[in-house]
Amino acid sequence: MSIRVFACVATFAVASFTSAYAADKKGDPDKGKEVFQQCSVCHNADSTEKKMGPGLKGLFSRDKMTNGKKPTEENVRAKIDEGGNGMPAYKEMLSDDEKNDLIAYLKTL
Numbered sequence: 501m502s503i504r505v506f507a508c509v510a511t512f513a514v515a516s517f518t519s520a521y522a523a524d525k526k527g528d529p530d531k532g533k534e535v536f537q538q539c540s541v542c543h544n545a546d547s548t549e550k551k552m553g554p555g556l557k558g559l560f561s562r563d564k565m566t567n568g569k570k571p572t573e574e575n576v577r578a579k580i581d582e583g584g585n586g587m588p589a590y591k592e593m594l595s596d597d598e599k600n601d602l603i604a605y606l607k608t609l
């Protein structure tokens with residue numbers, strides 16, 4: 501009897517864990533780091549020093565980005581999608597998953 505209850509609870513826990521994980525499409529910072537290799541020609545990841553574009557260390561903890569907007573996930577994604585002022589637009593070049601991974605990585609800087 502108690503084994504059955506346990507099996508039931510365990511199945512439920514696993515099921516809710518997997519569905520929560522699938523619904524919440526968080527990026528993977530390790531994969532994002534690989535995607536960032538194509539950005540690192542123009543951006544430093546380990547300093548705020550300017551290369552072609554601004555260094556991205558601590559991006560998400562800044563008050564604002566160069567365009568005056570807050571560095572929220574949305575605004576950073578918009579910048580990556582649209583580029584501008586010397587930054588290429590990545591809207592068509594990266595998949596949604598790659599952008600999620602990239603943003604997860606940028607948050608670790």
Ligand code: HEC
Nearest residue numbers: 538539542552553554565566567579584585586587588590
């Ligand atoms: C050819 C050079 C180049 C490449 C490649 C490039 N960027 Fe940029 N990026 C720039 C420039 C230049 C700016 C500054 C644009 C501005 O001031 O509006 C910029 C701005 C940004 C900003 C805004 C920073 C701030 O503080 O306002 C982010 C975020 C960013 N880039 C992320 C990326 C990511 C992620 C990639 C890779 C997918 C990438 N960039 C690839 C040149 C580049």
